[in-house]
Structures are given as C-alpha cells and as structure tokens.
Amino acid sequence: MTPFAVAGVQMYVNALHPNVDGMIQRLDILMARFPWTQMVLFSELAPYGPLSKFALPLQNEAIDQFCAAAKKHNVWLIPGSMFEKTPEGKIYNTATVINPQGEVISTYRKMFPFRPYEAGVEAGTGFCVFDVPDVGRFGLSICYDIWFPETTRELTSQGVEVLLHPVLTGTTDREAELAIARATAAQFQCYVFDVNGLGAGGVGRSCVIDPTATVLHQSAGQEDMFPIELDLDMVRRQRETGMKGLGQVLKSFRDRSADFSVYDRNSGTDAYLKTLGPLETPQQGSRAGIHVDVPAEAASTESSPNDTAAAPEGALPFAVDTVSG
Numbered sequence: 001m002t003p004f005a006v007a008g009v010q011m012y013v014n015a016l017h018p019n020v021d022g023m024i025q026r027l028d029i030l031m032a033r034f035p036w037t038q039m040v041l042f043s044e045l046a047p048y049g050p051l052s053k054f055a056l057p058l059q060n061e062a063i064d065q066f067c068a069a070a071k072k073h074n075v076w077l078i079p080g081s082m083f084e085k086t087p088e089g090k091i092y093n094t095a096t097v098i099n100p101q102g103e104v105i106s107t108y109r110k111m112f113p114f115r116p117y118e119a120g121v122e123a124g125t126g127f128c129v130f131d132v133p134d135v136g137r138f139g140l141s142i143c144y145d146i147w148f149p150e151t152t153r154e155l156t157s158q159g160v161e162v163l164l165h166p167v168l169t170g171t172t173d174r175e176a177e178l179a180i181a182r183a184t185a186a187q188f189q190c191y192v193f194d195v196n197g198l199g200a201g202g203v204g205r206s207c208v209i210d211p212t213a214t215v216l217h218q219s220a221g222q223e224d225m226f227p228i229e230l231d232l233d234m235v236r237r238q239r240e241t242g243m244k245g246l247g248q249v250l251k252s253f254r255d256r257s258a259d260f261s262v263y264d265r266n267s268g269t270d271a272y273l274k275t276l277g278p279l280e281t282p283q284q285g286s287r288a289g290i291h292v293d294v295p296a297e298a299a300s301t302e303s304s305p306n307d308t309a310a311a312p313e314g315a316l317p318f319a320v321d322t323v324s325g
Contacts, residue, residue, distance in 0.1 A: 004135045006162070006193055007037040007227035008208065010219050013168075013201025015049040020062045023047060023079060024069050026225065031073045034227045039076035039132070043197035043206075044143050044168035045093070046080035050200055052091050052120060055083035058107065063096060071102030076132065080166045080197075081110065081142055083121070090122045095140055095166060097130055106130050110142040111151055116281045118144075127151075129158050136161045136232035143167040146180055149187065156188040156250065161235040165194045170202045178207060186213040189239045189250055191230050198223065211238045 009026050013019055023042055031037060047062050048054040056062070062082070070077035077098040084094035093110035109124025128140040139160035145151045146165055155163065163184065169177055174196070185192045192209040196202040198221070206219040208228045217226050242248040261267040277288055 002135060002232040003229050004039070004132065004232060005034075005037050005227050005229045006039045006041065006164075006208075007034060007225060008193060008195040008206050008217075008219075009040060009042050010195060010204050010206045010224040010226075011042070011046065011197060011201070012199040012223060013043065013046050013049055013197040015051055015200035018048055018054075018062070020047050020065060024065060027069055027073065027077075030225045030227070031075070033225075037075060037227045039078075041078045041164055041166060041193060041195050042080035043195045043201050044081050044095075044166040045083070046166075046197055046201060047082045050168060052083045055085035055091050058084050058086075058094065063098075063104065066096070067098050067102040067104065070098040070100060074100045076100060078140070078164055078166065080195075081108075084109070091120055092122050092124055093118070093142060094124075095128070095142060097128065097140065106140075108140040108142070110145060112144045112148055114144045116279050127154055127158070129155060129160055136235070138162045138164055141165050143169065146177070146184055146192075149184070152184055152188050152190075153253075156190055160190060161232050162191040162193060162230060163188075165192055167194060167196045168202050169196055170200075174203055174205055178205065181207060182209050182213045182215065185209040185211055186243060187249060189243065190235060193228075211235050212243055 007030055009023070009030065011019075011022065011026055023046060027040060030040065048056070066077055066079045078095060079098070081093050081095040084092045086092070093113060095108045096104055097106040097108075099105050106128050108128035109126065110121075111124050113121040113123055129137060131137050137159045139155035139158070139162070141151055141155070141163055143166070152163060165181070167177070181192045181194045184190075189211045191211060194208070195206045196204050198204050204219055204221045204224070206224065206226070207215055208217040208226070209215055211234060216228055219226065239248070239250055261269040282288070
C-alpha cells in the first residue's frame with residue numbers, strides 16, 4: 001500500500017474582499033486537527049474570489065504567504081487558483097503547486113475558461129503533471145476542464161494517478177459536474193479530488209472519488225475540511241487488472257485500432273459543430289438552435305434494414321428537443 005493523505009477545504013469565499021488570511025487560518029486549524037495530512041487543496045479562485053478585476057501577477061504577496069504556510073506545516077499546498085495578469089495585460093485563471101519546502105514547483109492555467117460566461121479570460125495550453133517523491137504522480141485540472149475528457153486523457157497518458165480538481169460551481173449544473181467527476185474516475189482509473197467553494201465560491205458539495213467510481217466523501221452545503229488517505233497502489237493494481245477485475249480502460253485505449261479524425265481540424269469531421277452558431281450568452285426569448293442545418297455528409301447515412309418508412313423531407317436524422325420561449 002502506498003498511502004498519501006490529501007485534504008480538501010470547502011470554505012466561504014468573499015467576492016469583494018481577499019480570502020487569503022481566512023485560507024491560512026483554516027490551514028492552521030486543519031493541521032492542528034489532522035496533523036497526518038500531507039497535501040491540501042482549496043477551491044478555484046478561493047484567494048480573491050471570482051472577479052477578474054482583482055487579477056495579480058503570477059508572483060505576488062499571497063503566493064509568498066502560501067509558500068510560508070506550506071513550509072510551516074510541511075505540506076504540499078494547492079491554494080485553489082487566482083486570476084493572473086501577465087505583463088501584456090492578459091488574464092488567466094492560474095493554479096499554483098507549492099511543495100513542503102515552500103517552493104513553487106509548477107503552475108497551471110485553466111485550459112477551458114467557462115465561456116461565454118468567463119469572458120475576457122485567456123485559455124491556457126500547457127498541462128500540469130508533478131510527482132510526489134516515493135508516492136505517485138498528480139495532475140491539475142480546473143473546474144470546466146473536466147467536461148472535456150481530452151484533458152484527463154492527456155494527464156493520465158502521462159501517468160497521473162490523482163486528478164486534483166479545484167472548482168467554483170455556483171450554478172444549477174453542479175449535479176451534472178458530480179456525475180462527470182465519477183465518470184472521469186472510472187474512465188481514467190484515477191482518484192478525483194474535487195473541491196468546490198461556498199458563497200461567491202460556489203454551492204459546495206465537494207467530493208472525493210476512487211478509481212472504482214466509489215464516492216469516498218461528499219460534502220454538503222456548509223464549510224468542511226476532509227482529509228482522505230489515498231492508496232496509490234490501488235490505482236496501479238486497477239490499471240493492470242481492470243476495475244474490479246473487469247475493464248482495462250487505459251490499456252484498451254493504448255491498443256486501439258481506430259484513430260479519431262475529429263481531432264484533425266482540417267478533416268471536415270466536425271462540420272456539424274460549425275452549424276451550432278457563435279459561442280455567446282443566450283438572451284431572453286432566444287430561439288437559437290431550434291432549427292439546425294445538418295451538413296450533407298453528416299446526414300447521408302445508410303438506411304437501416306429495419307427502417308419501414310422514409311423520413312419526411314427536411315427532417316433531421318435524429319431527435320432534437322425544443323423548448324418554447
């Protein structure tokens with residue numbers, strides 16, 4: 001067994017005032033209560049809240065404080081993320097990884113900002129993978145990133161065994177996000193450590209999921225700190241023998257016969273996606289998307305032998321739910 005204790009901190013996040021001192025205070029309390037904790041993860045944008053007007057340079061006073069706190073408690077620390085402002089004026093949603101010596105060892109810029117709502121935030125293009133010596137390999141993914149399985153595919157293909165996932169979800173899709181977190185753990189045979197905030201930082205319901213898609217912990221809607229001892233040998237065993245001795249997902253992907261043309265932007269396979277209109281916030285009374293023009297190549301599929309009647313002219317080859325209003 002290769003045990004490693006990771007703690008999540010689900011806390012109230014202010015939008016208009018810094019939360020750094022509160023984070024450090026909660027870290028002090030956590031380590032006093034659970035001194036066996038070895039890594040601590042806070043929620044997305046916990047230090048300064050969800051407003052990009054509070055963006056700071058990558059190196060800033062808050063990071064210095066977090067480095068000192070990590071060294072004080074001898075823990076790995078991921079203090080959520082914060083809006084980073086580059087010298088060129090670009091804004092990124094950036095997470096920082098600090099080791100127990102109080103050193104910044106890696107940073108990660110959110111790859112999929114929550115567009116169109118997270119307007120004005122640039123998309124990162126690099127992945128974050130780091131090793132905890134004698135323990136295992138960890139990777140970072142921020143909130144909406146997990147909705148795109150390609151991000152986790154890239155990380156686990158590099159050997160990531162624990163996906164650290166700080167989120168800020170205060171919207172009605174939290175239930176869907178929890179389902180995606182469980183599916184991600186099963187699909188990629190990894191732990192998923194998902195930490196949400198409260199108040200301006202989200203609706204809570206943080207969770208920890210093991211590689212069998214079993215929920216090890218589920219927070220509710222109040223402040224919570226939850227250290228969980230992970231077993232990295234379980235990940236390695238499952239990747240070798242399959243989930244519960246069944247599906248060997250990563251090896252099956254490795255040994256696949258098919259390549260996927262949708263990832264070639266010039267293949268034309270994604271022609272349908274180009275019909276979906278611009279990436280923009282819906283407005284009152286919007287009826288966009290009710291009528292979709294399917295590209296000819298997407299619609300020209302062979303009829304099934306069981307078809308008994310042709311579809312009416314102009315009908316789509318699949319069902320489309322419509323909502324009036």
